[in-house]
Amino acid sequence: MNKYFVKVEVKLKPLVLDPQGKAVSSALNNLGYDEVTSTRIGKLIELNIEGDxxxxxxxxxxxxxNKLLANTVIEDFSIHITEEINA
Amino acid sequence: MPKFGVIVFPGSNCDYDCYNALKNILSYDCEYVWHEEQDLTDFDCVVIPGGFSYGDYLRTGSIARFSPVMESVRSFAEKGKPVIGICNGFQILVESGILPGAFLKNNSLKFVCKWTHLTIENTSTPFTCSIKPGEVLKIPVAHGEGNFFIEDHSLESLISGSQIVFRYCNENGESAPSSNPNGSVHNIAGICNPSGNVIGMMPHPERSCEDIIGGTDGRLIFESVFSWIESR
Incomplete structure (x- = not known):
């Protein structure tokens, strides 16, 4: 068994409006960061997994x-896996 | 006498409101069903109440859908028996795929707790069969994530299949953007499955069953399903 560290990024699909991102975007603009043209907020889920x-x-x-971590009606997900080397 | 089962998840908080409306106000036969139960054979109607099942962690309703009782709810529904999900109950039905769509945060980003008015778009479901077409109901909402989302092509099939049951409107029954409390597509407040026996609605009919708390329009939903079951 190897040990893996997995990051799952869950983001709203591009077509889905993100009121939270919109509010943060205008807050950044209000702070003077005029260069920010849009903000989208998602989730980062970290898993420690054992596997072959x-x-x-x-x-x-x-x-x-597909079962639980994302709702594919409104969200896309991407998976990043790194193997943990034992010291 | 038709028997109602009110499902209780860890974090449900409208379970007693539903029980109170059905048992004490309407004098119906009603029992709680703990989410680990799997036998629904005693019941004629299942109510999935509102609240914050599993703390709304990850997404509203996403963990409750895996409770043991939900498989039984699915087969109960497949037999054509009436199921109603209210607020978080609606979110659980959507997460479980029993009803289509998904929920997003309210577009105001605020928790909205207020009276809303609803038009009845479909009076042939078990839960709306005693309501006159065109009637406007006054029923309150209380939610942070009631912004119903569905892709355009699925919205078209909801419309063509008469699966939209309630829409937010003003006092006069006009569906304007200003009467939409959460940003729901097409002012949708409640939908049903293609056969009509499963309904999900964000407004709380159980909180509008007594004059002393502001209105009794919610009774019509429960009285409809009661007479629908009795007539079978």
């Missing part, structure tokens, strides 16, 4: 995303 291979971990996490 990166492919198998990816397969399992994809299933987790």
């Amino acid at each position: 291979s990166e492919e198998k971990v990816k397969e399992a996490v994809t299933e987790m995303c």
Whole structure:
């Protein structure tokens, strides 16, 4: 068994309005950061996982995303896996 | 006598309001059902109440949908028996895929707790069959994530399939953007499944069953389903 560290990014689909992002965007503009033209807010989920291979971990996490971690009606997800090397 | 089951999840907080409306105000037969139960054979109607099941963690309703009782609710619904999800109950039905769509934060980003007016778009469901077409109901909402979202092509099929049951409107029954409390697409306040026996609605009919708390229009929803069950 290898140990993996997995980051799952969950973002609202581009077509879905993000009122939270919009509010933060205008707050940044109000602070003088005029260069900010848009803001989108998502979630970062970190998992520690044991598994045989990166492919198998990816397969399992994809299933987790589809079942629970993301709602694919409104959200997209991306998975980033790094293997943890034992010291 | 039709028997109502009110499902209780960890974090439900309108379960007693529903029980009180059904049992004490309307004098119906009603029992609580803990979310770990799986046997719904005693019941004629299932109510999934509002609240903050599992603290609304991750997304509203996303964890409650995996409670053991939800598989039984799914097969109960597939048999054509009436199921109503109110507020968080609606969110749970949507997360479980029993009803289409998804919920986003209110476009005001605020928790909205106020009276709303609703038009009845479909009076042929078990929960609306005693309501006259064109009637305007006054029922309160209380939610932070009631902004109903559905993709355009699915919205079209909701409309063509008469699956929109309630829309937010003003006192005169006109659906204007100003009468929309949360930004829901098409002013949607409640929908049903294609066969009409499963309804989800954000407004709380159980909180509008007594004059002393401001109105009794919510009774019409429960009285409808009661007479629908009795007539079978």
